Amino acid sequence: MTQTPADIARGVLHTEAAALTRLGDELPSDFNAVVTRLLQIPGRVIVSGMGKSGHVAGKIAATLASTGTPAQAVHPGEASHGDLGMITAADAVILISNSGETRELADIIAHTRRFAIPLIAITRNPDSTLATQANFVLTLPDAPEACAIGMAPTTSTTMTMALGDALAVALMQHRGFDRENFLTFHPGGTLGAQLIKVRAAMHKGDALPVVSPDTGMGETLLVMSAKGFGVAAVVEDGGLTGVITDGDLRRNLDGLMERRAGDVATPNPRSISPDILLIEALGVMNAAKISAIFVVEKEQLVGLVHIHDALRAGVA
Template sequence: MTDTPTPTDIARDVLTIERDALDLMRDTLPDDFDAVVECLLKVPGRVIVSGMGKSGHVAAKIAATFASTGTPAQHVHPGEASHGDLGMVTAQDAVILISNSGETRELADIIAHCARFSIPLVALTKKPDSALARQADHVLTLPDAPEACGIGMAPTTSTTCTMAMGDALAVAMMKLRGFERENFLAFHPGGTLGAQLLKVSAVMHTGDELPLVTEDTSMGETLVEMTRKSFGVAAVVSGDQLVGIVTDGDLRRNMDGLMTHTAGEVATKSPLVIAPDTLLVEALGVMNANKRTVLLVTDSTNRLVGLVHIHDALRAGVA
């Protein structure tokens, strides 16, 4: 009597089947891959990605990945395309059509539109001899691997491979365009991704917000400045050069006769600082590691340019 597989056994079988398919696709990457990347890089307009059913969901994800990594892209539903949305597909664009069988009837109008206006057409399919593949300018063939569903019908392995091929295209174009973290931030200003890529310069306090004193400022005036600016510190400067910092700790260490001293006498010299182009998440790490709530921001010449408080990082969503 055969033991009934557990859910964990089934999950491992699914992942093994899909892993093997990805290995096969890696080892037999389509000959047209380089040509497709070159074609898409030259497109003056957008990359239009379309498919029906599960392929349509994957098409939307691929278009979103392109768009967020420097390749203007848009998902167009083939059914809507047949009822007016073909106007979204212009002669300046390129089109990627996804169909596992290559015989999806709903793609016919987009295929005809591409032929009519000489729009580059890329087929992403398992069947290199299908109707879609025969009419495409380039074909990205998916591996002939079994679906992981057990009955061989539900799109599982095929959609995994399709999505991975889309990722491969997007990353290849991203790297060839020289798309960097700064560019990525421009397309992800909100949420956790945006917060992780924010720089100190984006949130630091500058100008009149800075608690500034000179070396000969009396401690009475220094305390007033610290209270007025509400950061719990005062930066000691000579001109625009940072000399030191007066913190709550410095006040406690110099409690005896505090008011007879100047800021320069009480300050910690050569304080911990950070550069304005440092990632905010890295600045938070420095604060945590050194048990600080404030970091002064200086440029390469030791010129004081700002101040960042731990609350600035938390407000920006850096946790």
């Protein structure tokens, strides 16, 4: 019976999933030693491979670099024509070759041996030239490729990329790499937006709609209109004691202009810390069905965040 494209796809995915499970069960014995060594080097992790392994090397290097481990991908062909100068004695090198006999890696291997640069091999063949020259060997299970002819790099590249992810995550956790560090390396796009803190996005100083408890409601309305947030903070000795919203105004229409801000405000208002993520502030506003929230630090009013700030930052 002829297989449908969906049948073929399921076969590929099941084959590769089985190989990843096996890799997890048979994690290379040198894995812990590799992580320990990479944590010790003063330089960068150089990652290289030829063909499809070269593309995987680029991804591994990028993942390492974005999670706190300085790394760079070097093409083995370019390395043989001058780029070996990018690899210093302060670095460590990860070379990827499924067979372990990729000719184009010979010059990098020789360079690491000449200058005593730690060499880590990722290969399926523990008896290969690459493996025997390396200081550490991360051996991949001898799992079948997922293509029909069993030759196209599929399962092997998937395992290699997953092993690179495992290295990156182990290194980042041992370095104590946290969300703030992650933001440093991801300032743009959706990832960066999701890691922005309230402190970086809030309005502060003269931009805040602030009145005292004794401020007349005529002046309070002028402040609310001028600042444009639709709310006013009632502040005493720097502390937030109440908030006036459009709802408060509607509930107090009778004799509103004869009242004081402290009489109209909702006491003990909801507030947030400047050190929470902007996306968390958005969650608080959505849950409370409010469009703005004041920011308090050490019992002092320090800012205000409007839902539009989250939209502009790309959080919502």
